[in-house]
Amino acid sequence: MTAITQIRRNDQPIYLDYQATTPVDPRVLEAMMPYFTHKFGNPHSRSHSYGWEAEEAVEKARAQVAKLIGADEKEVIFTSGATESNNLAIRGVAEFYKDRKNHIVTTVTEHKCVLDTCRHLEQQGFEVTYLPVQKNGLIDLEVLRAAVTDKTVLVSIMAVNNEIGVIQPLAEIGKICREKKAFFHTDAAQAAGKIPLDVEAMNIDLMSISGHKIYGPKGIGALYVRRKPRIRLVPLIVGGGQERGFRSGTLPTPLCVGLGEAAEIAMKEMDAESKRLAKLQARMLKGLNAKLTDIHVNGDLEHRIPGNLNIGFAYVEGESLMMGIKGLSVSSGSACTSASLEPSYVLRALGVEEDMAHTSLRIGLGRFTTEHEVDTAVDELVHHVNKLRAMSPLWEMAQEGIDIKSIEWAAH
Amino acid sequence: MRAFAYLDHNATSPLRPAAFDAMVEALRAAGNPSSVHRSGRTARGIVDAARRQVATLAGALPREIVFTSGGTEANNMAIGGSGRGRVLVSAVEHDSVLRAAPDAELIPVCAEGVVDLGALERLLAASNEPALVSVMFANNETGVLQPIADVVRLARQAGALVHCDAVQGAGKVPVDLHGLGVDYLSLSAHKFGGPTGVGALVVRDGAPFASDRRGGGQESNRRAGTENVAGIAGFGAAAAAARDGLAVEGLRDRVEASLLAIAPGARVFGAGARRLGNTTCIAMPGVKAETQVMALDLANVCVSAGAACSSGKVQRSAVLRAMNVQDSEAATAIRISCGWNTESDDIERLIAAWQDLYIRVADSDLTRARAA
Numbered sequence: 001m002t003a004i005t006q007i008r009r010n011d012q013p014i015y016l017d018y019q020a021t022t023p024v025d026p027r028v029l030e031a032m033m034p035y036f037t038h039k040f041g042n043p044h045s046r047s048h049s050y051g052w053e054a055e056e057a058v059e060k061a062r063a064q065v066a067k068l069i070g071a072d073e074k075e076v077i078f079t080s081g082a083t084e085s086n087n088l089a090i091r092g093v094a095e096f097y098k099d100r101k102n103h104i105v106t107t108v109t110e111h112k113c114v115l116d117t118c119r120h121l122e123q124q125g126f127e128v129t130y131l132p133v134q135k136n137g138l139i140d141l142e143v144l145r146a147a148v149t150d151k152t153v154l155v156s157i158m159a160v161n162n163e164i165g166v167i168q169p170l171a172e173i174g175k176i177c178r179e180k181k182a183f184f185h186t187d188a189a190q191a192a193g194k195i196p197l198d199v200e201a202m203n204i205d206l207m208s209i210s211g212h213k214i215y216g217p218k219g220i221g222a223l224y225v226r227r228k229p230r231i232r233l234v235p236l237i238v239g240g241g242q243e244r245g246f247r248s249g250t251l252p253t254p255l256c257v258g259l260g261e262a263a264e265i266a267m268k269e270m271d272a273e274s275k276r277l278a279k280l281q282a283r284m285l286k287g288l289n290a291k292l293t294d295i296h297v298n299g300d301l302e303h304r305i306p307g308n309l310n311i312g313f314a315y316v317e318g319e320s321l322m323m324g325i326k327g328l329s330v331s332s333g334s335a336c337t338s339a340s341l342e343p344s345y346v347l348r349a350l351g352v353e354e355d356m357a358h359t360s361l362r363i364g365l366g367r368f369t370t371e372h373e374v375d376t377a378v379d380e381l382v383h384h385v386n387k388l389r390a391m392s393p394l395w396e397m398a399q400e401g402i403d404i405k406s407i408e409w410a411a412h
Numbered sequence: 413m414r415a416f417a418y419l420d421h422n423a424t425s426p427l428r429p430a431a432f433d434a435m436v437e438a439l440r441a442a443g444n445p446s447s448v449h450r451s452g453r454t455a456r457g458i459v460d461a462a463r464r465q466v467a468t469l470a471g472a473l474p475r476e477i478v479f480t481s482g483g484t485e486a487n488n489m490a491i492g493g494s495g496r497g498r499v500l501v502s503a504v505e506h507d508s509v510l511r512a513a514p515d516a517e518l519i520p521v522c523a524e525g526v527v528d529l530g531a532l533e534r535l536l537a538a539s540n541e542p543a544l545v546s547v548m549f550a551n552n553e554t555g556v557l558q559p560i561a562d563v564v565r566l567a568r569q570a571g572a573l574v575h576c577d578a579v580q581g582a583g584k585v586p587v588d589l590h591g592l593g594v595d596y597l598s599l600s601a602h603k604f605g606g607p608t609g610v611g612a613l614v615v616r617d618g619a620p621f622a623s624d625r626r627g628g629g630q631e632s633n634r635r636a637g638t639e640n641v642a643g644i645a646g647f648g649a650a651a652a653a654a655r656d657g658l659a660v661e662g663l664r665d666r667v668e669a670s671l672l673a674i675a676p677g678a679r680v681f682g683a684g685a686r687r688l689g690n691t692t693c694i695a696m697p698g699v700k701a702e703t704q705v706m707a708l709d710l711a712n713v714c715v716s717a718g719a720a721c722s723s724g725k726v727q728r729s730a731v732l733r734a735m736n737v738q739d740s741e742a743a744t745a746i747r748i749s750c751g752w753n754t755e756s757d758d759i760e761r762l763i764a765a766w767q768d769l770y771i772r773v774a775d776s777d778l779t780r781a782r783a784a
Contacts, residue, residue, distance in 0.1 A: 013450050015442055020452070021638065023442035032439075036432055036607065042424035047705040048714035050418065080481030080609065083627040083637035113627025113636055120626055212638060217439060219481065219609045219640025236624070239484040239508025248508060249484035250424065250602065252609025252643070322448070329449035 013329045014373045018307055018364030019162050019190060020331055024258070025215035025367065031261040032217065035254035043251050044242060054253045061260025065222050068263040069207060070198035074227060077243040078256055081221040082189035083113040084236070085208035088223055088247065089185045090117045092233030093154050093206070094126055101153035107131045107139055108349045110158050111187055133349050136300035137166035145176050152182040159191030163333050163346040163362055164299030165308025167195060174203030183231060189213050193266025194274070194305050199224060205231050211255065215367060216262030220255035273367065277306035280365050280374050284309060287378035292385055298347055298360055312352065312360040315395040316388045321361065324384035328377050331362050417713045417758035421603070421751030422552050422580060422691060427646065428605035428752060434649035435607060438642035445639050446628060455641050462648025469651035470597055470614050471588030478613045478634045479644050483579035483600030484508040486613035489635070490575040490596040493621045496544035500535055502527045502558065503734035504551050509577055513546070524685040525556035525735045529566065536570035543572040549581035553731045553747055555691025556682040564593040573619065579603055583654035584688055595619035601643070605752050606650030610643035660750040661689035663759050667748060668692055670763045675770050681732060681745065690750040695741050696766070699773050704746050711765035715748050
């Protein structure tokens with residue numbers, strides 16, 4: 001496949017930020033192309049063949065997405081992305097059932113769009129429980145069990161964290177929710193196409209999916225909404241009544257096709273790709289550990305997608321390190337908040353201290369990452385971490401055996 | 413000659429080549445516009461350039477543009493985001509306005525489909541509660557243009573905010589946020605040769621606006637969610653290409669003159685009003701719209717029997733109902749809408765196919781009449 005080489009030109013930095021976004025897979029782009037050009041119909045036009053052709057393509061894509069998560073295609077609705085899916089799932093369910101139940105359970109490490117939606121619902125009179133996470137980033141199932149009451153309408157827990165890549169125990173969470181008769185929503189933006197997901201086996205009632213996190217286009221996502229037993233939602237966007245009334249607006253056919261194709265490719269290649277990424281992940285860790293001391297992986301390494309590492313480099317300021325490693329595109333946390341210099345709330349929730357949170361980088365590996373890129377990245381990281389540490393008085397003190405935490409800094 | 417004469421641009425318009433090129437380039441570039449590294453900054457640059465292009469099309473400042481997933485979302489956002497509890501909407505608005513304001517008071521239209529300004533004035537005077545007035549720029553089914561400047565004048569006198577759904581106007585005729593004086597303007601890319609899945613709400617500087625989409629701080633905290641970078645790039649390129657508007661009045665006039673000559677009983681709705689130059693809503697007496705649409709499709713001509721969103725359902729057009737058109741006549745109305753790539757061949761094919769159908773139906777009526 002020659003097209004893959006087009007992903008990166010030699011003068012571009014090595015892209016290691018696959019949790020922020022992924023490049024569109026050339027095969028996905030190829031599938032989308034005809035729907036930009038000669039197959040341009042509005043899928044809701046029922047009166048001519050342009051419309052029918054577009055509708056057929058959208059329905060095929062819907063089936064491809066459904067298959068990836070073990071759902072029926074009638075249970076998949078297209079949205080503009082995972083943010084909209086999360087807004088729709090949480091607000092839609094909360095508002096529909098508000099006369100019967102008014103309690104929501106979520107976690108402190110959710111994506112901002114889940115937390116902000118929950119905060120808004122609190123202002124509307126809903127009660128929200130924000131579950132803590134353990135040091136490894138995973139929730140404690142017993143804490144969850146205790147938090148869910150007969151007033152709980154929805155439990156919203158992400159499948160895979162966007163900063164530290166840890167995988168929550170979905171099947172166990174689903175079981176608890178089913179027992180306690182609460183709906184289970186999971187934000188699977190970082191999980192779909194990367195780990196096996198099965199809405200039946202895991203008792204998932206609503207699931208958010210993003211196109212651009214799985215080598216599909218931006219501007220498209222999906223929400224799985226269970227039909228048996230039927231979950232009802234108040235729509236966020238009303239109008240022509242498309243998507244079974246859950247989401248109005250003309251469907252963007254090429255984007256739907258892109259998401260469908262991305263889902264199918266991800267499903268087909270998941271096993272092999274996971275193994276390949278696990279090797280790259282191990283190679284990177286081994287390379288860094290061989291040449292650097294005082295580095296620390298944030299979040300559980302075992303229950304984690306292989307395409308993520310989040311590493312704290314002690315005594316190095318994360319922003320300075322990012323500025324130094326110009327040949328690498330990495331981030332210090334979520335892209336949505338990456339312009340701010342606040343330490344990551346996800347790392348803080350793990351109990352990572354503020355100074356250590358500031359030294360952490362999120363490194364995302366993906367479909368187009370090569371061994372050579374990993375090796376280059378290791379060299380560049382080692383070089384700059386050593387350079388910054390050489391300039392750091394804290395590092396010097398630590399090398400002399402002084403416990404930094406025992407120092408009482410004079411206020412000035 | 414093309415395989416099909418596509419005359420349903422008000423449903424969706426094919427992608428302009430400039431938009432296609434811009435999108436492919438953007439799709440090939442990785443990067444999340446919120447990321448600070450180089451690929452993020454590249455993506456941000458694409459979004460910002462497109463924002464300037466769209467702002468120019470809408471007579472707005474770049475910071476007044478809020479990118480959305482399309483016209484429907486923009487309309488919903490304007491109605492909900494204005495913060496006004498009292499909403500007045502014209503009776504011929506798109507469903508994405510009507511359904512977003514289920515308790516809205518309806519401003520009636522005259523038989524030509526133009527809002528009744530006297531009625532608007534009376535409605536505004538009837539209550540002191542601060543209101544939002546939502547009147548579309550051009551109607552999607554008839555192409556009738558609304559007197560937005562007059563609507564704004566009346567609304568301002570009453571302290572009301574104004575939203576204008578310009579989805580069917582932008583890219584076809586000049587639309588100018590500040591010239592019109594409206595507070596909110598909705599745009600959709602795919603109605604004038606941009607891609608589906610992207611649109612914008614233009615929010616005038618100083619107009620109140622509260623977003624109900626929660627998450628990251630994208631679009632200056634007005635619309636959370638990773639930007640549809642390629643879609644926005646295509647929107648920008650289409651906006652730049654569409655700046656001069658459409659020059660298809662000549663084609664439309666030929667369609668209308670020919671069809672009226674073929675079928676003397678035919679009627680063009682809104683013919684007495686100022687209309688978009690690309691839209692004809694016409695009734696062929698005695699022949700159901702579905703029959704016409706199917707016959708035209710068999711002749712490789714694409715038109716529609718109304719708005720695409722609801723064209724699957726067999727129901728009367730609310731727009732024609734608001735214009736006091738009889739049920740029986742409304743059921744025979746089709747919409748013909750031209751666009752940026754319409755050629756005179758397309759028009760000829762439509763006219764020929766429509767004439768064939770008309771003669772066939774007239775003949776069989778005659779046969780039936782003789783047999784009786």
